[in-house]
Amino acid sequence: MTATTKTERILDILQLLGDGECSARDLVRRLGLPEHQLRSVQRDLRTLLDRNVLEVASSGRYRRPLGTSSLNPVEALAVYSATRMMYHHAAEYNEHYLRAMDKLARQLPERARRVATLASEAYRGKPNAGGSRTFELVAQAWLEGRVLRFQYHSLQKVSTVELVIYFIELSPQNRQAYAIGVNRLKEGDRPFVFRLSRMREARLLADEGEIPEDFHPLKFLSNAWGIMTGDPVRVELFFSPSVRDRVGETHLGDSAEVKVLGSGHTRVVLTVGGWKELIPWVLGWGSEVEVLEPPELREAVAGGHQAAAALYRAGVPHGAGN
Numbered sequence: 001m002t003a004t005t006k007t008e009r010i011l012d013i014l015q016l017l018g019d020g021e022c023s024a025r026d027l028v029r030r031l032g033l034p035e036h037q038l039r040s041v042q043r044d045l046r047t048l049l050d051r052n053v054l055e056v057a058s059s060g061r062y063r064r065p066l067g068t069s070s071l072n073p074v075e076a077l078a079v080y081s082a083t084r085m086m087y088h089h090a091a092e093y094n095e096h097y098l099r100a101m102d103k104l105a106r107q108l109p110e111r112a113r114r115v116a117t118l119a120s121e122a123y124r125g126k127p128n129a130g131g132s133r134t135f136e137l138v139a140q141a142w143l144e145g146r147v148l149r150f151q152y153h154s155l156q157k158v159s160t161v162e163l164v165i166y167f168i169e170l171s172p173q174n175r176q177a178y179a180i181g182v183n184r185l186k187e188g189d190r191p192f193v194f195r196l197s198r199m200r201e202a203r204l205l206a207d208e209g210e211i212p213e214d215f216h217p218l219k220f221l222s223n224a225w226g227i228m229t230g231d232p233v234r235v236e237l238f239f240s241p242s243v244r245d246r247v248g249e250t251h252l253g254d255s256a257e258v259k260v261l262g263s264g265h266t267r268v269v270l271t272v273g274g275w276k277e278l279i280p281w282v283l284g285w286g287s288e289v290e291v292l293e294p295p296e297l298r299e300a301v302a303g304g305h306q307a308a309a310a311l312y313r314a315g316v317p318h319g320a321g322n
Contacts, residue, residue, distance in 0.1 A: 009033075010044050014064070017054060020102025020120070021061035030095075059121055069109045079104050080112040087119045089175045093128040094135060137202045138179055141165055147184065147209050150202040152194060164209030166191055167217045173226040173277065180220065181209075191220065193227055223255075223273040225281075230274040236292040239266040243288045279304065 012031055016022055024042045028035065045062055048054040057063050069076060083104045090097045098120060105116035134150075141148035142165040149162045165181040177196045182189055189212075223232055239247050241264030248266075252258065257269040272278065275297040282289060282297070283304045291298040 006040075006044070009041070010048070013041070013044055013048070014053070017062055017064050019099045020106075021057050021059060021063040021117075023061045026061070057117070059117070066106060066113070069107060069113075071107060071109070076107075076109055076112055079107055080116060083108075083116045083119065085175075087123055089170060089177070090123070091126070092132045093123065093126040094132040096136065098123060134196055134199050134202045135177065137204055138165065138168065138177075138196055138199070141204055142168055142179070145208050145210070147205040147207040148179075148202060149205055150199040153198045153200060160185060161194065162205065163194065164211070166211050166215055166220075169217070169221065169227060171227040173281065176227075178227050180217070184209075191215075193229070223271060224277075225253075225270070225272045225274070226277040228274040228277050232271050232273060233275050233294055235270040235272055235275055235278060235294065235297060237268040237270070237282070238290045238292055239268065239285070240288045241265055243285065276300075 009031070013027055016027060016030055022030065024038060024045060027033075027041050027045075028038050031041075033041065045054065049056070049062075052065070054062050055065050071079060083101050086097060086101050086104075101116065101120050101123065105113050105120065108116055137148060140146070141163070147162050147164055149160070152159050152161045161183045162185050163179060163181045163183055165179050167180055169178050169180060170176070171178060179194045179196060180191050181194075182191055186192075220229060221227070223229065244260060244264060244266050247258070247268065248260075252268060252270060255271055257267075259267045261267060270278075275294060278297060279300050282291060282301050287305075291301050
């Protein structure tokens with residue numbers, strides 16, 4: 001709501017600056033004020049500065065004075081890590097993400113806060129495309145228990161989905177956000193996984209959706225390598241001695257069986273709910289790993305290596321001269 005009095009405007013300014021740093025023009029925009037009130041906002045800011053209610057950050061923006069962090073070093077590192085993960089996850093600019101990052105950064109000790117603040121400055125320069133709005137609608141649908149309707153552009157087809165969202169998950173492999181829930185346009189109550197970046201024309205419906213009390217999100221993903229679930233598949237990998245230490249440092253899941261053999265090779269056995277998500281990860285090890293099982297994964301990885309070898313044997317780069 002747009003402020004109608006000077007008092008309301010100042011209170012709104014203080015509330016916004018409690019969430020993070022803003023310039024005078026930022027405040028005019030976020031408060032929904034007409035451009036000609038920029039000078040009034042600037043006068044308000046000068047008054048608040050004179051009374052030490054605000055301060056000017058190194059970025060030149062205004063903010064509420066920073067207090068001393070109450071976090072211990074490990075807590076501070078955890079909060080700092082959260083801000084960095086948010087930065088890497090959000091490919092597009094989103095005002096709500098920026099405010100969340102600023103709120104977290106304000107809790108940090110000065111050294112960590114400086115890095116987090118510089119990241120916020122860089123984040124402001126990211127493009128703001130349609131995906132940002134989709135993320136807002138997904139969050140609203142989940143937290144308000146409403147149905148989200150959208151066109152889903154999978155790699156195979158485009159389909160209409162009316163989703164009751166059970167929870168949101170970030171893939172540990174690609175840091176993409178996924179909505180997990182039941183598509184009420186399909187029969188059955190089996191939850192499916194939908195990647196937010198593939199949603200189009202999203203809109204909230206007035207209908208409410210219930211999450212079953214016996215649904216456990218962590219159990220649902222318990223055998224997923226990344227985000228995809230399905231029938232358990234046994235995967236057996238054979239790593240060369242030269243990457244033994246790297247394999248030992250890699251988190252392979254709580255159920256992974258890892259054994260270093262007398263030859264120096266490392267045998268790894270995984271049980272996953274879908275082997276296709278493993279393909280890029282296995283290919284990333286190059287010739288340092290051989291897939292023993294399942295045959296489908298072995299064939300897919302071999303095909304990837306053969307295609308890459310053929311590409312480089314061609315001699316002339318495909319992009320040369322373009």
